[in-house]
Amino acid sequence: MSINVNFPASWKTSVAGFISLAAGFIVLNASYFSAHPLIVELAKYVSVGGPAAGLFMAKDSNVTGGTKANE
Numbered sequence: 001m002s003i004n005v006n007f008p009a010s011w012k013t014s015v016a017g018f019i020s021l022a023a024g025f026i027v028l029n030a031s032y033f034s035a036h037p038l039i040v041e042l043a044k045y046v047s048v049g050g051p052a053a054g055l056f057m058a059k060d061s062n063v064t065g066g067t068k069a070n071e
Contacts, residue, residue, distance in 0.1 A: 020050020 026033055026043035033040050 016050055016053045020047055020053075023047040023050060 023043040023046035030040045
């Protein structure tokens with residue numbers, strides 16, 4: 001018996017979304033991370049850049065008009 005897991009063609013956008021979601025949580029709940037102010041500062045930049053990275057990866061050449069079918 002074999003188990004085949006088919007990842008969607010847009011897995012990169014999902015990863016960027018989860019990273020920006022985690023960064024947004026850190027920014028909104030900075031009091032939980034008061035012992036690590038560097039993490040809060042980095043999360044501010046990641047929460048701004050995360051959606052931009054997701055949009056950039058959404059137009060990946062192997063998904064839109066490339067070699068993979070968009071599933």
